[in-house]
Amino acid sequence: AANKKLLFLPGDGIGPEVMRQVRRVVDWMDRKRKITFDVSEGLVGGAAIDAHGVPLSDATLAEALAVDAVMLGAVGGPKWDNPTDYTKRPEAGLLALRKELGLFANLRPAVVFDALVDASTLKADVIRGLDILIVRELTGGVYFGEPRGITDIGNGERRGVNTQVYTTPEIRRVARVAFELARKRGNKLCSMEKANVMESGLLWRQEVTKLHQEEFQDVELSHMYADNGAMQLLKNPKQFDVIVTDNLFGDILSDEAAMMTGSLGMLPSASLGAPDADSNRKALYEPVHGSAPDIAGRDLANPCATLLSFAMCLRYSFNLDEDAKLIERSIQNVLGGGMRTSDIMAPGMARCSTTVMGDSILREL
Amino acid sequence: AANKKLLFLPGDGIGPEVMRQVRRVVDWMDRKRKITFDVSEGLVGGAAIDAHGVPLSDATLAEALAVDAVMLGAVGGPKWDNPTDYTKRPEAGLLALRKELGLFANLRPAVVFDALVDASTLKADVIRGLDILIVRELTGGVYFGEPRGITDIGNGERRGVNTQVYTTPEIRRVARVAFELARKRGNKLCSMEKANVMESGLLWRQEVTKLHQEEFQDVELSHMYADNGAMQLLKNPKQFDVIVTDNLFGDILSDEAAMMTGSLGMLPSASLGAPDADSNRKALYEPVHGSAPDIAGRDLANPCATLLSFAMCLRYSFNLDEDAKLIERSIQNVLGGGMRTSDIMAPGMARCSTTVMGDSILREL
Ligand SMILES: CC(C)[C@H](C(=O)O)[C@@H](O)C(=O)O
Ligand SMILES: CC(C)[C@H](C(=O)O)[C@@H](O)C(=O)O
Numbered sequence: 148a149a150n151k152k153l154l155f156l157p158g159d160g161i162g163p164e165v166m167r168q169v170r171r172v173v174d175w176m177d178r179k180r181k182i183t184f185d186v187s188e189g190l191v192g193g194a195a196i197d198a199h200g201v202p203l204s205d206a207t208l209a210e211a212l213a214v215d216a217v218m219l220g221a222v223g224g225p226k227w228d229n230p231t232d233y234t235k236r237p238e239a240g241l242l243a244l245r246k247e248l249g250l251f252a253n254l255r256p257a258v259v260f261d262a263l264v265d266a267s268t269l270k271a272d273v274i275r276g277l278d279i280l281i282v283r284e285l286t287g288g289v290y291f292g293e294p295r296g297i298t299d300i301g302n303g304e305r306r307g308v309n310t311q312v313y314t315t316p317e318i319r320r321v322a323r324v325a326f327e328l329a330r331k332r333g334n335k336l337c338s339m340e341k342a343n344v345m346e347s348g349l350l351w352r353q354e355v356t357k358l359h360q361e362e363f364q365d366v367e368l369s370h371m372y373a374d375n376g377a378m379q380l381l382k383n384p385k386q387f388d389v390i391v392t393d394n395l396f397g398d399i400l401s402d403e404a405a406m407m408t409g410s411l412g413m414l415p416s417a418s419l420g421a422p423d424a425d426s427n428r429k430a431l432y433e434p435v436h437g438s439a440p441d442i443a444g445r446d447l448a449n450p451c452a453t454l455l456s457f458a459m460c461l462r463y464s465f466n467l468d469e470d471a472k473l474i475e476r477s478i479q480n481v482l483g484g485g486m487r488t489s490d491i492m493a494p495g496m497a498r499c500s501t502t503v504m505g506d507s508i509l510r511e512l
Numbered sequence: 513a514a515n516k517k518l519l520f521l522p523g524d525g526i527g528p529e530v531m532r533q534v535r536r537v538v539d540w541m542d543r544k545r546k547i548t549f550d551v552s553e554g555l556v557g558g559a560a561i562d563a564h565g566v567p568l569s570d571a572t573l574a575e576a577l578a579v580d581a582v583m584l585g586a587v588g589g590p591k592w593d594n595p596t597d598y599t600k601r602p603e604a605g606l607l608a609l610r611k612e613l614g615l616f617a618n619l620r621p622a623v624v625f626d627a628l629v630d631a632s633t634l635k636a637d638v639i640r641g642l643d644i645l646i647v648r649e650l651t652g653g654v655y656f657g658e659p660r661g662i663t664d665i666g667n668g669e670r671r672g673v674n675t676q677v678y679t680t681p682e683i684r685r686v687a688r689v690a691f692e693l694a695r696k697r698g699n700k701l702c703s704m705e706k707a708n709v710m711e712s713g714l715l716w717r718q719e720v721t722k723l724h725q726e727e728f729q730d731v732e733l734s735h736m737y738a739d740n741g742a743m744q745l746l747k748n749p750k751q752f753d754v755i756v757t758d759n760l761f762g763d764i765l766s767d768e769a770a771m772m773t774g775s776l777g778m779l780p781s782a783s784l785g786a787p788d789a790d791s792n793r794k795a796l797y798e799p800v801h802g803s804a805p806d807i808a809g810r811d812l813a814n815p816c817a818t819l820l821s822f823a824m825c826l827r828y829s830f831n832l833d834e835d836a837k838l839i840e841r842s843i844q845n846v847l848g849g850g851m852r853t854s855d856i857m858a859p860g861m862a863r864c865s866t867t868v869m870g871d872s873i874l875r876e877l
Contacts, residue, residue, distance in 0.1 A: 231714075233711075233714075236708065238708050238709065242709070268634050268635055268638045268746055268747060268748075269633050269634055269635070269746075270633055270634070270635060273633045289654075289676060289709075289710060290709055290710075292673075295710075295711050296711050297711050297714065297715050300679065303680075304679055304680045304681060305679065305680050305715060305719075306677065306678070306679045306680075306715075307677065307678050307679075307710075307711045307712035307713070307714065307715030307716070308657075308675065308676065308677045308711065308712060309675075309676040309677075309710045309711060309712045309713075310673065310674075310675055310676070311654055311673065311674040311675070311676060312671065312672065312673045312674075313671070313672050314665065314669055314670065314671045314672075315668075315669045315670045315671075316669060341760070341763070343601065343603045344603065344607070344654075344655055345654060345655075345660075345672075345674045346598070346660055346661050346662050346672045346673065346674060347662075347672035347673060347674045348672070348674075349596075349598075349662065349672065350662050350670060350671075350672030351672065354670075373763075373764055374763045374764050374767040375767070377742070377764045377765075377767050377768040377771070378767045378768065378770070378771035378776075381633055381634075381746075381768065381771040381772060382633060382771055383633075395706070395760075396764070398706070398738075398739045399738055399739050399742045399761075399764055399765075400742075400764075402739040402740070402742050402743045403742040403743065403746065403768060405743070406742070406743035406746045406747055407746060411743075
């Protein structure tokens with residue numbers, strides 16, 4: 148079989164150093180496992196602004212559209228904090244990738260590793276064993292809705308507008324992904340919006356209910372207002388299995404859930420497009436954490452989130468569940484052995500660098 | 513001096529029974545303190561739908577506009593869950609009150625009472641002594657923006673739209689309230705939006721920065737993206753003093769902060785309008801908790817949030833800081849004595865009813 152094509156976009160801050168550890172795992176797979184990869188590399192975010200003046204060049208976008216999967220590190224940093232021109236922000240590169248690749252379903256697991264229960268600010272019994280999956284809509288809503296912009300309205304006053312908009316097909320396709328994932332897990336789906344205040348949320352609720360009736364009656368479906376969702380996540384997170392929500396609520400609620408685990412440096416994500424005729428789908432994988440400019444280049448970052456994102460890549464893009472589990476188990480074993488990067492360091496554990504964490508995980512593999 | 517005018521809108525569910533305890537405190541004040549009140553009562557929410565077919569009648573709105581302050585219990589319940597007609601929902605009554613009274617500044621303290629530290633799902637050392645104030649914009653943004661609605665777009669498909677919109681005067685007036693409150697507290701303000709994705713958020717950030725430059729340079733101002741805000745609240749809530757944010761982010765973040773305290777039944781809120789020529793402002797006070805239909809009418813609800821809302825009423829509408837403190841201290845003392853309604857019950861404490869909690873607080877006064 149031909150080699151699978153991967154595009155690496157390390158991006159900014161700690162992106163390149165955590166991606167380097169993924170590169171090592173890819174090399175190991177090329178040698179030891181049934182699959183082989185062709186890896187190309189490109190620039191995104193601030194790095195691309197520095198090189199090309201834009202956060203995502205046409206050539207890099209074309210490459211992203213051509214490969215089997217994209218692995219991204221992180222984007223952004225104070226150097227590129229351009230408060231006025233949206234097209235010149237590192238984030239714009241990431242948003243363009245999501246939109247142009249049609250990555251409408253963003254999978255964000257919030258999982259608590261046994262070895263890291265104490266890292267959370269929540270009580271251990273509230274979060275021990277937590278394993279929820281947030282499915283966030285990623286190419287619609289207020290992130291991309293038109294009209295948008297800032298206009299002068301006279302008297303030196305201005306008006307800022309964004310548009311929250313969803314169509315029924317947009318709601319259905321992401322809900323479908325969530326229902327299907329729920330079936331493979333605890334068979335429970337909770338949909339979150341503000342149907343009591345927003346018509347777009349009401350449409351969301353109606354359409355999720357309809358799809359449930361039509362095709363997923365075996366899955367237990369509930370609905371929750373997003374503000375109550377933010378509370379219930381804190382009160383009793385284990386009541387949830389899969390959560391589906393829109394782009395903006397998903398941004399906030401998935402970050403809340405991520406921080407609840409206490410280990411942002413451990414959390415991966417997958418962003419998936421629609422399957423084509425051959426059941427292949429465009430996909431991008433990235434850690435949930437940001438570019439952490441404060442520790443960039445110092446071999447301090449935790450590579451686990453990015454390695455676990457690569458495990459998701461193996462699972463969702465290449466159907467290699469066994470290889471994915473191998474990586475996941477290796478990371479668990481290394482944690483079980485007491486190895487910790489600074490972000491998850493705890494009394495009695497061994498503090499290690501990014502590279503040494505990578506060494507240990509490779510040794511486990 | 514003429515009596516001050518209060519309108520009581522007990523609303524639905526546990527609303528009437530918690531408001532009854534406020535009535536007792538008002539009676540006590542009439543007898544014992546320097547101020548006297550004229551209290552009228554009206555219907556809102558489901559109760560108003562049952563009586564008049566609308567969640568807020570014109571007569572009740574007129575009364576609300578005429579009084580010095582409105583005290584509200586709670587609205588909503590499964591009986592009135594009308595998923596399609598927005599104007600026939602209990603929530604519509606509350607939203608209309610906010611809009612028609614011009615209550616643009618919603619003050620939501622998230623305070624942890626020493627006696628209740630263990631009620632939180634967060635670790636005690638993370639939240640002990642927590643005292644933050646969230647100022648939520650309440651009459652703008654996506655809650656009220658036009659265009660809005662659901663339309664057919666052909667092929668059996670539909671489209672749901674809401675509009676997020678803020679003008680510079682809307683941003684300034686709520687930011688001003690937040691800056692002024694910060695000055696009376698820890699002198700720190702954090703403004704939250706998604707300026708990296710939404711132009712309305714960018715305008716928000718620019719205008720808050722401008723107002724800071726112009727009038728509040730003595731207050732320490734920071735900005736945070738709302739998703740990061742959701743994380744930072746969990747990671748280290750005590751880093752915050754006052755937070756200012758828009759209607760929708762405020763809805764979610766204030767509920768997150770409220771649940772972090774572990775004692776929703778203890779949290780009050782104030783919604784304030786602009787001061788008129790005599791420095792009077794329209795105002796509505798309500799507990800943060802909802803109508804809790806499951807325990808309604810059983811004398812189980814915690815009246816403290818509503819009593820503390822009345823304390824805010826004394827402070828913000830009538831400048832009676834001493835009387836407000838009296839109520840606050842009485843509640844603290846009763847808690848200190850081990851009295852607990854069911855929602856905050858803990859081992860070794862004495863479980864009591866709504867009425868008995870009211871009795872004890874009155875005795876303390
Ligand atoms: C960087 C930013 C544009 C992005 C978002 O808001 O979606 C980030 O917060 C995320 O969640 O991936
Ligand atoms: C009841 C509902 C309309 C309301 C809101 O969304 O503002 C509530 O959640 C609140 O926070 O007061």
